[in-house]
Amino acid sequence: MSNFGGKRVAVIGAGRSGCAAAGALLRRGAQVELYDRKPLADLALAQPLADQGAVLHAETEAPPTLHGYDLVIVSPGAPPSHPIFALAAQADVPLWSEIELAYRISPAPIIAITGTNGKTTTTMLTYHLLRTMGLKARLCGNIAGTEGDLTLTEAAEAAAPDEWLVAEVSSFQLLHTHTFRPRIAVITNIREDHLDYHGSWEAYALAKSKILTNLGAGDWAVLNGEDAGIRKMLTLAPLSPLSYRVGEGGNTSSLSAPSPQEERKESRGRIGYPKHPDLRVPPQIIEMARALRKRETPSEQMLWHLLRNRQLGDFKFRRQHPIGSFVADFYCHEAQLIIEIDGSIHAEPTQNQRDQVREQILSLYGMACLRFTNEEVKNETERVLQTILEVAQERVRRLKQPSPPNPLSRNAGEGEIQGGGASYTSDSPGKSQDEETTSPSPTLWEGGQGGAGSSPSPTLWEGGQGGAGSSPSPTLWE
Known part of the structure; x- marks a missing residue:
């Protein structure tokens, strides 16, 4: 959906991102209804939108039904128990986050940065590096108290095609994206976080992985190859065949599953997979289930x-x-x-x-x-x-038959770890035991020209089928 003229859109949440989305949609001819559980007196950001034609529904979480609506934009603060998710599923209405809308209206390329720790610092550093290089850039996204304090949608509306939008994005925002495709995607690390919302480490990691889902030819992913959480995520995420390349100290090696030593080290950092049947169920999910039984x-x-x-x-x-x-x-x-x-x-x-x-x-x-x-x-x-x-x-x-080995635990074979339907070994990194029927194995490329003693390079992925013989320069402009 790119033409919003005449579309009826429900925006859930009249906060910063919801009002930015509502304003952008109004300017594109949409019929916007803004819902928020707060009283009207507390919706100062939304008041100007009413003058522009938006309908404000104060003290109302969601419409009673979404039949007749064409689209829902949901606030990243909406918990899983929010009735809007069940309503959207029942009415078969698309549900987007604000950054999905921003991507669809942006004329400028996006550098999207996420991770459990360090994403704000990385976002600000990237922005200042671009400005120092003389490139046009806007700092935006899930980053408060900064220059301009722009949402990604606000930055997208103001940007020109020759600018860069440098955006911090969260797992909540990424969860409800569909076509979101940054030109450069960065993941700093993945630790245990927001499990009260996502319910499990896997669900949290897969929400983060959506920053990579739509990357293609000409796009870049910059990943922290030393982070075991990112490496676990790559064994879970249903990504298309990619060329993952990592370099360290002048030598190259594949981005494979973590070693036993890394597993033990990261376990102290509280990375791990909750074991069935003890999947943690947040209270919001229980409330959501009760609501779904009534609908x-x-x-x-x-x-x-x-x-x-x-x-x-x-x-x-x-x-x-x-x-x-x-x-x-x-x-x-x-x-x-x-x-x-x-x-x-x-x-x-x-x-x-x-x-x-x-x-x-x-x-x-x-x-x-x-x-x-x-x-x-x-x-x-x-x-x-x-x-x-x-x-x-x-x-x-x-x-009732003897249980096979846990798919997330190591086999008797030294260095072997299984996950996601394929096995990876330290002897043949990245190789699947079902090689004839699986996607091509990852290829290698050393990011940069680090010689002996140099710092480990980040993992770089160029979207498309960059083979082992190609070595494109990781520039930030075309």
């Missing part, structure tokens, strides 16, 4: 009527069941089986990718997911029930 779709109601009270093969199913930072439509603990009933929005590429990320996280804990459309449940009910029964029976049979 089930007709297909969900129909299937629940047929699954409840052990009607199918004596299997106990739970509806709208919280698992970590997710809520499953139906869940059978005995079979560790999730059932999802999908509306039409799940056929869209961006939502489909989010579904894959979610399933990949849950598969790390031994869970499987079956997906059916609303139409399949209504029109092919017997087939749906038979499929669920057969899969549940087979999974129970397999679960």
Whole structure:
């Protein structure tokens, strides 16, 4: 969506980012309704938008329904329990963060910087380096009290094509992006943080990884190759085949999974994966599950009527069941089986990718997911029930067999770690045991010309198929 003229948009949250998004949309001809739970007297930032044609809904978290809306822009401060997420799913309405809107309207390239620690310092340093080099740049994003104090949307509206937008972005902002594609993406490190919101380290890391999702030819990723959290993230993130290149002291080596020593070192820094069945469930997710039970779709109601009270093969199913930072439509603990009933929005590429990320996280804990459309449940009910029964029976049979090694723990084979459906070894870094059917292995390139004794180079990735023989210069301009 790039033409907003006549579109009806709900903006959730009348804070800094929400008002910036609302203003940009109004100037592009959208019909904007701004929702905030605060009283009208506390919405000083939003008052000028009412004069421009926005409708303000004070003391109101969200509209009762999103049917009739074309788009939702959500504040990064909205918790997972906020009703807007369930409403958007029910109405099949796209839901964006403010930085997704900013990217779509920006004429200027974006340098996006994220990480658990150091992102503010890195953002400000990058901005000042560009200015010192004589390049035009704007400092913006999730960085308060700085020059101009601009959101990414405000900077995008004011920028010219020959400028750089240097933006600090958070996991909350990245979580609801779909096409967001910075020219240069930077991740400083990934530690345990915001688990009360994301529910697990994996979900937090995968939200951060979305800064890389849409990079392509001519784009750059700058990653801290010494950070074990980033290296774990790369084994989880469903990224397209990339050319990862890392250099250290004049020698090159692949960006592989952390060594046992690094695992022990990082564990002291509280990096780790919560083990199933003890996936931490934030209180907000429990509240969200309760809200979803009251707003089930007709297909969900129909299937629940047929699954409840052990009607199918004596299997106990739970509806709208919280698992970590997710809520499953139906869940059978005995079979560790999730059932999802999908509306039409799940056929869209961006939502489909989010579904894959979610399933990949849950598969790390031994869970499987079956997906059916609303139409399949209504029109092919017997087939749906038979499929669920057969899969549940087979999974129970397999679960009763001796357990295989934990996919996140090391095997007896020295230096081997498994994750995400492929195995990586220190003897052949980056090589998959299923090499014939997996993506090409990462290639190597030394970032910079560091000789012996030089500082370790960051990991650099040039979007596209940069082979081992190419060595493009990591310039910040074209």
